[in-house]
Amino acid sequence: MYAIGIAYGPDIDYRHCDGCGVCYEHCPMDIFAWDEQKKLPIVAYPGECCFCCFCEVMCPQMAIDVRFPVHHLLDFGIDVSRLKRETPLGEPE
Amino acid sequence: MVPKLEHLVDGIVETDFLIIGGGLAGSIAALRAKKKDGHIDVTVIDKATMEYSGDGVGLDNFNQIPLRKQDLEKTEVTEEEVRKSTFGADRFKGLRQFKLEAIQIKNAYISQPLLEEIGVKVREDDGTLKVLQGYRRGTVWGRVEYDEQGRPTEPFFGTFSRASDLKLKLGTAVRKNGVKVFDRTMLTSLIVKDGGAIGATALNTRTGKFLLFRAKAILLATGAASRLYPYPYAPFPNNLFYTLTSPVNHGGGHVCALNAGAKLYSMEMNVVYVVSKGMNHSSGGGACNWYFKMYNSKGEYLEDKYPERIVTKAGGMIPGVNFLYAPNMERPEVEKDVILSAKHMAEEDEVVAVYFTAATEPPKALKFHMLAGGLKNEEPAECIPVLVGIGMATGGVLRENEFSETGMKNLFAAGNVVGRGGSFGFTWGCLIADHVVELVKSLRMEDIGVEQVEQIEKTRAHVFSPLNRKVEYYFVNPLELEDYVRTVNYQYVGIKRVKPRLERAVELIRRAKRSCVPLLVARNPHELMRALEVQDIIEISEIHARSALMRTESRLVPCHFREDYPDQDPSWDGMVVTVRREGEDLIYEKERLN
Numbered sequence: 060m061y062a063i064g065i066a067y068g069p070d071i072d073y074r075h076c077d078g079c080g081v082c083y084e085h086c087p088m089d090i091f092a093w094d095e096q097k098k099l100p101i102v103a104y105p106g107e108c109c110f111c112c113f114c115e116v117m118c119p120q121m122a123i124d125v126r127f128p129v130h131h132l133l134d135f136g137i138d139v140s141r142l143k144r145e146t147p148l149g150e151p152e
Numbered sequence: 153m154v155p156k157l158e159h160l161v162d163g164i165v166e167t168d169f170l171i172i173g174g175g176l177a178g179s180i181a182a183l184r185a186k187k188k189d190g191h192i193d194v195t196v197i198d199k200a201t202m203e204y205s206g207d208g209v210g211l212d213n214f215n216q217i218p219l220r221k222q223d224l225e226k227t228e229v230t231e232e233e234v235r236k237s238t239f240g241a242d243r244f245k246g247l248r249q250f251k252l253e254a255i256q257i258k259n260a261y262i263s264q265p266l267l268e269e270i271g272v273k274v275r276e277d278d279g280t281l282k283v284l285q286g287y288r289r290g291t292v293w294g295r296v297e298y299d300e301q302g303r304p305t306e307p308f309f310g311t312f313s314r315a316s317d318l319k320l321k322l323g324t325a326v327r328k329n330g331v332k333v334f335d336r337t338m339l340t341s342l343i344v345k346d347g348g349a350i351g352a353t354a355l356n357t358r359t360g361k362f363l364l365f366r367a368k369a370i371l372l373a374t375g376a377a378s379r380l381y382p383y384p385y386a387p388f389p390n391n392l393f394y395t396l397t398s399p400v401n402h403g404g405g406h407v408c409a410l411n412a413g414a415k416l417y418s419m420e421m422n423v424v425y426v427v428s429k430g431m432n433h434s435s436g437g438g439a440c441n442w443y444f445k446m447y448n449s450k451g452e453y454l455e456d457k458y459p460e461r462i463v464t465k466a467g468g469m470i471p472g473v474n475f476l477y478a479p480n481m482e483r484p485e486v487e488k489d490v491i492l493s494a495k496h497m498a499e500e501d502e503v504v505a506v507y508f509t510a511a512t513e514p515p516k517a518l519k520f521h522m523l524a525g526g527l528k529n530e531e532p533a534e535c536i537p538v539l540v541g542i543g544m545a546t547g548g549v550l551r552e553n554e555f556s557e558t559g560m561k562n563l564f565a566a567g568n569v570v571g572r573g574g575s576f577g578f579t580w581g582c583l584i585a586d587h588v589v590e591l592v593k594s595l596r597m598e599d600i601g602v603e604q605v606e607q608i609e610k611t612r613a614h615v616f617s618p619l620n621r622k623v624e625y626y627f628v629n630p631l632e633l634e635d636y637v638r639t640v641n642y643q644y645v646g647i648k649r650v651k652p653r654l655e656r657a658v659e660l661i662r663r664a665k666r667s668c669v670p671l672l673v674a675r676n677p678h679e680l681m682r683a684l685e686v687q688d689i690i691e692i693s694e695i696h697a698r699s700a701l702m703r704t705e706s707r708l709v710p711c712h713f714r715e716d717y718p719d720q721d722p723s724w725d726g727m728v729v730t731v732r733r734e735g736e737d738l739i740y741e742k743e744r745l746n
Contacts, residue, residue, distance in 0.1 A: 065390075067390065084201065085201050085203060085204050086200075086204075087200035087201070087204045087205055087398070087400050088200070088393065088399065088400065089200070089336065089357060089358075089678055089681075092678075103678075104678070106389040106390065106393075106631070107389065107392075107393050107631075108393065109393045109394070109395070109398075109399050111204070112519050113204050115519070125519070127523070128386060128387075128390050128394075130385055130386055130387070130390075131386075131394075132523070134385070137523055142523060
């Protein structure tokens with residue numbers, strides 16, 4: 060038996076996160092919580108993410124990847140299996 | 153015995169000008185007031201944060217100002233243009249306050265110098281204004297014009313666009329100019345004395361602190377009620393936050409204003425956009441930044457089939473997408489092509505597809521654009537109607553005079569909470585700030601009397617009840633209740649409305665309120681915010697359904713379409729449904745809009 064949580068919303072790569080707290084400070088939906096012991100942000104309410112992607116854009120360490128929900132990707136004909144984490148957020152082609 | 157005020161609140165803030173909501177209207181009002189008079193004490197409270205809040209966040213636009221090539225460098229609008237203006241005159245007949253509209257049009261450019269001053273880049277390198285052009289390519293906002301034969305002409309219009317980091321710059325400027333900013337602070341009530349607003353209570357959604365703000369004048373700029381319908385193609389809880397405009401805005405300002413004594417109007421008018429399925433714009437602005445080419449289920453491109461435009465002779469500042477679902481009055485042949493079912497699910501004959509070809513600035517849009525393969529992606533997406541909520545076009549808190557003051561003394565309102573968002577919010581924010589700066593000089597801070605303390609005590613008890621609740625057996629998750637109520641709205645109110653279903657909606661909403669609100673539970677201030685929001689959403693939902701029941705005609709379809717009264721009724725010309733509170737009761741009236 061296993062339980063799968065909500066798979067969309069910000070995904071923090073803790074290898075790169077330095078705990079600056081910009082995401083925690085600015086998320087409009089206030090979905091981040093703060094781990095006082097580790098001094099790191101936690102995605103506490105991913106279900107309430109509205110995919111504005113500000114956290115991803117603002118993160119100085121580029122440690123956040125906002126994942127879109129499956130229905131969103133499929134409805135636009137995006138092949139989910141081809142997406143890679145490295146997809147950079149920069150200038151469009 | 154009346155408790156002491158100090159025991160009821162965790163802090164008292166005194167200010168000259170309290171602004172509730174730090175979106176476009178709120179930010180510009182704060183900034184303008186400070187620039188006009190450096191001595192005035194201005195405070196902004198915002199449920200999110202100053203830098204990233206409201207509908208305009210990250211959209212990078214300054215839209216809705218009609219521009220033609222020759223108008224690009226204009227700084228004011230002439231009388232002639234006001235007279236000629238097609239600002240939705242036909243479609244919105246009787247639904248808008250035209251005195252206020254005229255003031256708004258005249259002052260359309262009022263905020264532009266201030267925005268430029270704080271570094272919002274509205275100009276290209278050569279100094280010309282940045283304009284996002286484009287009727288032909290898609291669904292950008294604009295005005296349709298007609299030649300002498302009544303045929304639509306090719307207008308040049310556009311939106312100021314690509315004004316990078318608009319909201320970030322506004323928020324930063326507000327802080328820099330000495331405005332007191334309270335982030336993560338949610339309005340919970342307005343304090344009333346002798347028919348005027350003298351302050352507000354608010355909850356910090358991080359610390360749980362309950363604050364009292366005392367003010368000489370208040371601007372309500374809390375945005376639209378955009379969490380009234382679910383996004384039906386997303387699973388729970390994504391369906392609640394996958395809204396077309398900012399899901400931060402749930403309509404709390406509407407409810408607080410109503411409870412304090414202001415009137416709401418046109419609350420039955422729900423904005424409907426036809427957008428590409430799977431699209432959300434948490435950052436507002438709807439379809440402005442997505443370009444579509446629409447075709448019907450037979451594969452015919454609507455643009456080619458109706459070369460003279462696929463819009464009605466409506467004019468006005470409505471997104472092109474909205475026209476597509478709203479042409480029933482004058483273009484039945486288009487409606488047939490674009491018709492969507494009452495269930496809002498595309499069926500074989502009703503599928504309208506779009507080409508997703510490009511997107512622009514919002515971070516989300518840009519990222520998604522890239523994931524979708526950019527301009528190379530020619531995968532058609534279905535087109536669906538999205539029920540956006542109340543406030544983007546018309547409806548909300550009723551303004552009673554030319555200063556955008558509500559029925560309550562010293563309570564002003566601007567932005568989507570009065571149904572005039574975007575750069576109209578900019579305009580009204582500036583106008584109200586100019587007025588308030590002069591006004592507060594002659595006002596004194598009102599004392600908090602026994603009556604007000606009792607009101608604060610009652611609000612405090614109400615606010616914290618989900619947090620302090622002792623669970624005996626069943627308890628209710630705020631999001632689950634919100635999902636239920638919004639689904640009821642979708643199933644029983646929606647686009648095609650009919651009396652028995654509307655009555656059922658009222659019944660179901662009341663039942664949910666009666667049996668579930670007393671069981672709402674929150675574990676922390678964040679969840680408490682959601683618990684308070686759902687109570688406001690329930691309140692607005694009931695008003696929405698009851699107003700729709702009262703308006704026995706169809707107008708501004710699809711904003712209000714009664715299947716049992718499918719035509720416009722001349723007896724409703726210039727009339728609106730208003731609602732006000734009298735004690736525990738809500739009084740609904742059919743009134744002439746001034």
